[in-house]
Amino acid sequence: MRPLQLSPETAIKLAEALNVPLEQLMHMPQHILVKKLMELEQQPKEES
Template identity: 60%
Template structure:
């Protein structure tokens, strides 16, 4: 599987938000990354509505 086609800056931001190493972000399947981002967004929305 080839690495995701994202910039280094994007990988760093995702790594910080998801609390995962950059290497893991770069080699994560795209559908799993999208699911994690959706989960993160949901948590932020729930936290904001409290």
């Protein structure tokens, strides 16, 4: 399986948003990444 084709900036932002290590994110299957992103969107957004 090939690593995801993401820019370094996008990869860092996604890793922080999903709270996963960068290495784990880069080797995550694409369908799992999409599922996690959808779950992240479903969560209520907290305003600070």
